[in-house]
Amino acid sequence: MSTVAETKYLSEFYHLPEFKNLDGYKNNGGYVQLHKALKMQPQEIIDLVKASGLRGRGGAGFPTGMKWGFLPKNNEPRYLLCNADEGEPGTFKDRMMMEKAPHQLIEGMIISSFAIGSKKSYIYVRGEYDDSINALEIAIAEAYKAGFLGKNILGSGFDHDMDVYRGAGAYICGEETGMISSLEGLKGQPKLKPPFPAIQGYLKKPTIVNNVETLAAVKYILRDGAATYRKYGTEKSAGTKLFSLSGNIMKPGNYEVPLAFPLKDMIYGLGGGMKPSRKLKAVIPGGSSAPVLTAEEAEKALLDYESLAQMGTMLGSGAIIVIDDSKCMVECLANLMHFYHHESCGQCTPCREGTGWLDKITTSILSGRGRMSDIELLLKVADNMKGKTICALSDAAALPVLSFVPKFRDEFEYYVREGKSKVKGVTYKTPSYMSAGAH
Amino acid sequence: MFQLSNDAKQKVLTELKRYESKQSAVLPALYIGQKENKGHITPDVIRELSKLMEIPESQINEVFTFYTMYNKTGIGKNHIQICRTLSCMLNGSNELTEHICNELHVKLGEVSKDGNFTVTEAECLGSCGTAPMMQISKQDGSARYYENLTNESAMNILRGLK
């Protein structure tokens, strides 16, 4: 295990505090690719991104070049929006990227905007990320001053303006159309599709929404070419990816590795393994919405889109949450159901009512009031929430249920039967700190 | 009756022009209103903003009630938000919340008697690798993350804030 190491591709200079500033960034290869890009044909850049096999790093894993290709081929104004509303439980990689390397994102965004012909871009950052917002605002001001933003960038004739937009606390704004609604100054409710954002997005204009990590990677594809980028990962899952490792683990943190990296090396190698005398029980491999893996499954899992899909789960945002044998799976599921209940935007009935229902059932099991039929009911409710709504939040709430319950059924049945957790030492009590009206 | 200061009005007007559409200024304007009103928003704040921005009150209220970062009730000088979602829970956030509430003699959502603290739970704040954690916001909106907490370290931080 000692040979296991990170592949610091995007994160090569993250250890340098000065990489955050324009000078530090420039001293380490910053804005070189922007010069190069502005001399290229936009279509060349799109083709390069297509050839690289880069896929969206926000969660859905949609091929980036293909997404850009959906834009109408005309002169209609269009927007590039950077999705920095990082909210998927377990994920904290974008925050690191923005705090440690804001210029990396900005350079990636200017290049991408040039490629798709956008004169205006926004970085939508979740409101809680004060440090990220500050870092970006300073960096954008620096970039304007240095002539990387504004009119006639580096004499190329290309104009581009960039701004930061602060969210205000809603997980759903991480969904691209929810984010667009929020940026429009509305409730962050996802929009009906069709029309898709590439045709009608922000202010009904063609819009591309990409994740922080996706846009940052564009610069490296330009620097090294598609073939070099493809040396990392697999045919269908190309490149490196930042994984956020958290939960019951010795060394939690962000780790950059090539896709198809073994999950067990992540946990036992980079992550330093389990806490003393603890055994691995379960792993959520791609953020809280990804179906859970048992310890046995985790042994075999590779961290790429296809391998995880084959195991019935997903790579998602690359957030790996490790659960050890001292934790109760019923409590974990109830925790997540509370989260989705709290975050459902309330627009579509199956999600609005379903997330609340799942929360109520799991809470009632936790408090010892569960019925044996509730276990089947959880599955039925989740099954009927899946694929029925405008966005994927309903599915995101259903998938944990549909994996936790079958894979750890004994824990659920024990809990209902005995009115307490199967795991020794886990006791549930109604929190004393709850006031009557608190939700 | 709440009134926006001239400075705040000016800021709202700047935001109105900052984005591609006027409506986009609603979120930033609510932040400005919240800062002016000691960290929370009342119907009067929305009425003021509505008049100034010429956007219907119902639309501003929809936005206000949708997002968690706009406070619906008054908060203490320090608004402690403890992340409760899975990674933090796995690392003891429930126990941390209970400890802090007991030490400060408050329940969730309440303002402590001395007016210094309000404790609430928050859903995932994106600090899962440094769990458990809390964010402390001031009434002026400035905020900071405190990570890798233990019951003791958290209380030390809070004592330092008084």
Add this chain to the structure above:
Amino acid sequence: MSEVNIQPKMLNCKINGVQLSVKEGSTIIQAMYENQQKIAHYCWHPGLSIAGVCRLCMVEVAGNPRLQIACNTTVTEGMDINNTSPKVIEATKWGLDFHLINHPLDCPVCDQAGECGLQDQYMEFGQYNSEMAEPKTKKNKVVDLGPTIVLDSERCILCSRCVRFTDEVSKTNELGIFSRGDHAEIGTHAGKKLDNKYSLNTVDICPVGALTSKDFRFRQRAWYLKDAETICNGCSTGCSTKVYFNKEGLFRVKPKHNEAVNGYWMCDEGRNTYKFVNKESRLLKSYQFKNGAWGHEATAGAAAKNLIETMKSAKPNEIALVLTGQQTVEEYTAIVEMFVNGLKSKNIFHWNNNESTANDFDGLLIRGDKNPNTKGLIQILNQNGISAKWSELESQLTSGSIKQLIVVGPENIPVYTDIESKLNLFSKAEHLIYLSSASLPQWENVKSLKHVTVIPLKSYVEKNGTFINHAGLSQKFNKVTTVVNEALTVSEFAQIVSGNDLKIENLSENSLFMPTNQRADQVTLEHRKKNEFVFNRGQF
């Protein structure tokens, strides 16, 4: 401007096995509606934008593994659609269950019962055995939203129709959906009221009992009412409406879809037009003011008959007729004919109550001319070459040259703010014959009454007829019910006064052939069909 008639392109598609041809650009739900196919839905409303949030109108499109919502899916050539497969039926059942888990199920005390979308669609598509065992989410109840409407948030299914109405149609933006998730509630911003001239449309489009009309709530169960179509007589727009009634009278007015006039909506003011039809505000008998006192109660017919001799002996320049824009074209024709041909007088005048505001328009439906048939009246007057000015009537009355003045008074008294001054004017005639459906307390204030005969008229829902609206659109409507049996239409009055007996055709078929133990306005079991609970309850 020449109209180019473009035939819409038609597409072939199959819905539930039936081959159909639908207009290009139609959504599946539109195609299904136009072809009388059943589909569950709440948030979709043809007069509003698409929200796509209730997720009930699920359909299966061949080749697509994921169910689609019919309201936001456009029909394409060759599409094969069904909503009868087990997959769709299951999805719809669960969709309804999700709607109901936090619904209070307080149908016995809910005003909407009997015409409720939740009841109707649940009986049609529901799963009948809910597994919800958790406590329901509590929300606000009996919220006073404004002068016309009460909200019960627990009943609300957040379909957002009412919010879209105030955003898109009335453009008054009072309503919003506040909070999120299953805590979300419809409401107005603190201290604001839902108060606009079209507010009650939100009650009509509310598929459940969340929004109820203050005017109607708790007054009648929906299944104790019959409904019938008519034309609103509140202004010159002439909206198509439905009135709801039983033998106790009329209870409410709702809009009926009419693309050419009012779309799906009507104004709140128009909904009050039922009030002056009910007995409380009606003139029920004929009376005379004679020798300084009111008396001589008589039936309308007898009173009219008494006038035959008077009218026969009247000289053309000593009689006059006053008409308002409140009667039907047929009535104008009859009485004007009697005057022009029978009495050889063209001394006929148009009482215009709102000359200065007649052309006002609010951009949606409400017009300044508060008469439904001003155009109709003008048309009949013109056809008969009548162009007498109002000032001529005034001078004739002042000079005392008029012996018999017949006035066909308005029904909608609130919009005739000049009624008292006009009664004062008319009373200058030696004998004023005032026909009216309304009982007029205003007589008390008329100073110098000489000889007045008042005769009760039928109201607009009690007769067949035609109104010509502001745009010249001629709209026929049928009698809805009878409130005051013996009241006359203006045509009947003209006929009797001319010395003819009423013809049998004037009696409605219903009143001739109804069983003896029933009345035309009696609600029978067959009228309750809308209440699915009565009819589709199934077998025990």
